[in-house]
Amino acid sequence: MALPENFIYQLKQNNPIDSVMSSYVRLQRRGHNYLCLCPFHSEKTPSCTIYNDTQSFYCFGCGAGGDVITFIMKIENLEYIEAVKLLAERTGMRMPDEALNNDFTRIKSRILEINRLAAKYFYNVLTVEKDGEKGRRYFEQRQLSSNTIKKYGLGYAPNDWFKLSNYLKAAGYSDDELIIANLCAKGKNGGLYDLFRDRVIFPIIDLRGNVIAFGGRIIDGEGPKYLNSSDTPVFKKSRNLFSLNFAKKSDSKKLILAEGYMDVISINQAGFENVVATLGTALTHEQARLMGQYAEEVIISYDSDGAGQAATHKAINLLSEIGVNTRIIKMEGAKDPDEYIKKFGALKFKHLLDNSEGAINFELEKCRNGIDIETDTGKIEYLKRCVNVLADITSPIEREVYISKLAAEQRILKETLIQQVNGVIKKRMYSDRNKEWTEIRMFSKQAKAVPESLKNPRKYKAETGIIAYLNSHPDSVDYIASRLQPDCFMTEFNRNVYNKLIDGIKKSEYFNIMSLQSELTADEMGKITEILTINRSVDINETAVNDFINILTENDYNTDKNVKDFSEEEFRKYTENLRKKK
Numbered sequence: 001m002a003l004p005e006n007f008i009y010q011l012k013q014n015n016p017i018d019s020v021m022s023s024y025v026r027l028q029r030r031g032h033n034y035l036c037l038c039p040f041h042s043e044k045t046p047s048c049t050i051y052n053d054t055q056s057f058y059c060f061g062c063g064a065g066g067d068v069i070t071f072i073m074k075i076e077n078l079e080y081i082e083a084v085k086l087l088a089e090r091t092g093m094r095m096p097d098e099a100l101n102n103d104f105t106r107i108k109s110r111i112l113e114i115n116r117l118a119a120k121y122f123y124n125v126l127t128v129e130k131d132g133e134k135g136r137r138y139f140e141q142r143q144l145s146s147n148t149i150k151k152y153g154l155g156y157a158p159n160d161w162f163k164l165s166n167y168l169k170a171a172g173y174s175d176d177e178l179i180i181a182n183l184c185a186k187g188k189n190g191g192l193y194d195l196f197r198d199r200v201i202f203p204i205i206d207l208r209g210n211v212i213a214f215g216g217r218i219i220d221g222e223g224p225k226y227l228n229s230s231d232t233p234v235f236k237k238s239r240n241l242f243s244l245n246f247a248k249k250s251d252s253k254k255l256i257l258a259e260g261y262m263d264v265i266s267i268n269q270a271g272f273e274n275v276v277a278t279l280g281t282a283l284t285h286e287q288a289r290l291m292g293q294y295a296e297e298v299i300i301s302y303d304s305d306g307a308g309q310a311a312t313h314k315a316i317n318l319l320s321e322i323g324v325n326t327r328i329i330k331m332e333g334a335k336d337p338d339e340y341i342k343k344f345g346a347l348k349f350k351h352l353l354d355n356s357e358g359a360i361n362f363e364l365e366k367c368r369n370g371i372d373i374e375t376d377t378g379k380i381e382y383l384k385r386c387v388n389v390l391a392d393i394t395s396p397i398e399r400e401v402y403i404s405k406l407a408a409e410q411r412i413l414k415e416t417l418i419q420q421v422n423g424v425i426k427k428r429m430y431s432d433r434n435k436e437w438t439e440i441r442m443f444s445k446q447a448k449a450v451p452e453s454l455k456n457p458r459k460y461k462a463e464t465g466i467i468a469y470l471n472s473h474p475d476s477v478d479y480i481a482s483r484l485q486p487d488c489f490m491t492e493f494n495r496n497v498y499n500k501l502i503d504g505i506k507k508s509e510y511f512n513i514m515s516l517q518s519e520l521t522a523d524e525m526g527k528i529t530e531i532l533t534i535n536r537s538v539d540i541n542e543t544a545v546n547d548f549i550n551i552l553t554e555n556d557y558n559t560d561k562n563v564k565d566f567s568e569e570e571f572r573k574y575t576e577n578l579r580k581k582k
Contacts, residue, residue: 003081003084003096003518004096005508005509005510005511005515006508006510007093007096008069008084008510008515009510010093011069011084011087011088011091011093012055012067012068012069012514014087014091014093015068015087015090015091016052016055016068017050017052017055017056017057017067017068017071018034018050018052020068020071020072020087020090021034021036021050021057021068021071023293024039024075024289024293025037025039025048025289026323027050028046030049032052032053033049033050033051033052034049034050034052035048035049035050036048036050037321037322038059038061038062038064039075039289040059040062040064040074040075041059041061041062041064042285042321043061044321047059047060047061048060048061048064049533051533051536054532055067055068055514056514056529056532057071057529058526058529058530058532058533063523063526063527063530064522064526065525065526065528065529065530065533066514066517066522066525066526066528066529067514067517067525068087069083069084069087069514069517070083070514070517070522070525070526070529072086072087073517073522074522076239077236077239079104079105080517080518081104081105082105082108085105104233107177107180107233108233108234110173110177111177111180111181111232111233111234112210112211112212112234113173114168114173114177114178114181114183115181115183115203115210115211115212115213115214115234116210116211117167117168117171118164118168118181118183118211118214119153119155119201119203119211119214121155121164121167121168122154122155122156122157122196122201122203122214123153123154123155124155125155125156125157125158126139126149126154126155126156126200126201127149129158131156131158131159131160132156132158134156134198134219135155135156135200135219136156138200138219139154139200142262142266142338143266143342144265144266144269145269148265148268148269151246151268152202152203152243152265153203153205153211154200154201154202154203154265155200155201155203156199156200156201157194157196157197157198157199157200157201157216158197158198159197159198160194160197161193161194161197162192162193162194163194164183164184164194164196165178165183165184165192165193165194168183168184169192175192178192179192180232180233181232182195182213182229182230182232182235183195183196183214195227196214196216196227198218198219198221199216199217199218199219199227200216200217200219201214201215201216202214202215202216202217202242202261204229204235204240204242204279205245206240206245207244207245207248209245210234212232212234212235212240213228213229213232213234213235213237213240213279214228214229215227215228215229215242215261215279215280216228217261217262226260226280228279228280237279237280237281238281238284238286238287239284239286239287239290240279240287240290241276241277241278241279241287241290241291242261242264242276242277242278242279243264243265243268243275243276243277244276244290244294246268246273247273247274247275247276247294248294249273250273250274252274252295253295253296253297254274254295254296254297254298254299255274255275255276255291255294255295255297255298255299256272256274256275256276256298256299256301256353257275257276257277257278257283257291257298257299257300257301257302257315258275258276258277258301258302258337259277259278259301259302259303259308259311259336260277260336261277262338263275263277263301263336263337263338264276264277266337266338266341266342267301267337267338267341267349270341270346270349271346272346272349272350272353274295275301276291282311282314282315283311283314283315283318283319284318285318285321288315288318288319288321288322288324289322291319291324292319292322292323292324295324296324296325297324297325297326297327298315298319298324298325298326298327299326299327299328299329299353299356300312300315300316300326300327300328300329301329301331301337302315303335303336304331304334304335304336305335308336309366312328312362313363313366316328316359316362316363320359320392325358325359326358326359327356327357327358327359328356328357328358328359328361328362329352329353329356330352330356330357331352337349340352360389360390360393360398360402363389363392364386364389364402364406367382367385367386367389368382379410382410383406383410383412383417383420386406387417387420387421387424388424390402390403390406390417390421391421391424391425391428399421400418403417403418403421456490458551459490459551459552460490460491460494462547462548462549462551462552463489463490463491463494463495463498463548463552464494464531464534464535465535465538465540465544465545465548466480466484466498466545466548466549466552467494467497467498467501467513467528467531468531468532468534468535468538468540469535469540469544469545469548470498470501470502470505471501471512471513471532474505474511474512476545477502477505477506480502480545480549481502481506483549483553484498484549484552484553486498486499486502488552488553489552493524493527494531497513497516497528497531500516500519501513501516504516513528513532514528516528
């Protein structure tokens with residue numbers, strides 16, 4: 001939906017792109033611009049550039065690009081209006097009234113209202129109604145206080161197929177809305193039934209205090225242990241963390257990463273506010289990035305079983321990619337943090353946190369798995385594994401400390417170990433560099449492999465040159481529009497952009513090409529940013545513009561067909577183009 005151009009202009013002025021992006025990624029100054037690791041694909045060498053002069057970003061690795069609104073749309077998985085609203089809230093700007101009428105925004109608002117009402121219903125069943133007795137006994141057994149139950153808004157879904165759906169329909173919500181909210185589903189006979197039944201309920205709350213989803217744990221009987229909300233218009237499980245709404249309030253620059261709802265709640269109840277958990281999945285890149293916004297160090301407190309250790313290894317790698325230090329709790333005498341706190345108390349758990357080991361010790365310890373290091377072959381295999389772990393350490397000082405420790409422990413020359421580690425590092429650097437450049441080249445080829453551009457690269461270059469020039473020289477709009485009709489563009493996407501650009505510039509002094517994001521997808525905005533980026537280093541002056549116009553208005557019939565073979569209509573267009581060029 002279109003918003004007033006002067007409002008969008010002021011919004012961007014109040015939200016400099018480097019300031020906004022620095023909340024999500026670490027920026028490195030490079031002249032007048034910034035570089036960063038792209039948050040939209042995995043990489044080790046920065047390929048994303050932030051241009052201060054145009055207030056835009058572009059990734060040469062994956063093609064993501066746009067302005068500050070496009071960035072928020074992609075990073076937060078928001079629609080255009082929602083991204084604008086988030087940026088407006090960030091700087092205390094009031095949204096124009098017409099923006100509130102957006103259909104998608106209205107649907108999301110309805111789902112949030114449904115979730116809030118459902119959370120209240122589940123909480124009341126647990127704390128007041130007779131049907132909640134089973135849930136109350138369960139939480140009592142788990143030693144949760146009434147304050148903790150209230151703090152997290154915990155609830156209980158009764159063992160009934162229709163109570164919640166009837167309650168919500170009586171409140172004025174339609175069957176379709178309840179299905180979209182993923183609280184109900186349609187049965188074979190077409191009727192509606194509740195998805196959460198006979199389970200204790202854990203509401204999932206976002207950073208703005210909205211109930212966005214639910215997790216339900218079975219107490220007894222058959223069925224999956226946990227039932228979690230599927231993705232909805234207000235919830236993406238890969239992009240959210242349980243209890244981050246509380247953890248963000250902590251003064252600590254550390255986060256504790258636990259495995260499940262009850263671990264988080266037990267740790268929080270024990271006095272550690274800075275604890276979060278993933279939502280029924282292994283840690284994702286988006287969740288790791290989200291944690292990096294609130295912490296410089298993450299203490300991983302997963303279960304001590306095989307699955308927990310595998311999840312720990314994955315979490316270490318993901319958090320390392322975004323530059324977050326990790327430490328690992330080593331629990332003995334309990335399978336998870338919830339059980340440990342119940343058996344040994346909060347003070348002992350604090351001791352575990354304070355004395356948690358670094359990720360390197362955890363990884364080196366894992367290198368022993370399945371190996372008898374008392375044998376020569378076992379010892380060689382163990383050292384080979386350790387060399388790969390040591391090569392992952394980016395700090396030379398830290399690497400040398402661990403090399404010295406391992407060399408002394410295994411009674412081998414330190415110099416031999418250093419030589420092996422350096423060899424692996426060089427090999428990886430060469431491999432990573434080749435891989436990233438291959439990805440960049442592949443992307444460039446894919447971006448240019450548009451059938452029309454391959455057919456006539458000269459015209460394709462002229463199209464993008466005209467668009468870039470018109471965006472930076474809006475005062476030339478009347479001249480260019482009088483000489484160049486949209487149907488002269490052979491590429492459909494460029495034709496649409498040119499058409500919208502001409503129309504927008506004529507209507508508003510605040511309009512520029514980035515204003516099109518209300519009508520285009522984030523990926524399409526990436527294509528536009530690519531056009532601007534490619535043409536940054538090209539000196540497009542009036543002479544070049546006229547050359548571009550001539551290229552686009554010239555008739556290719558002289559190469560495909562002789563003039564004598566033209567139809568009457570073809571000959572008319574041909575002579576008309578000749579007159580325009582003169």
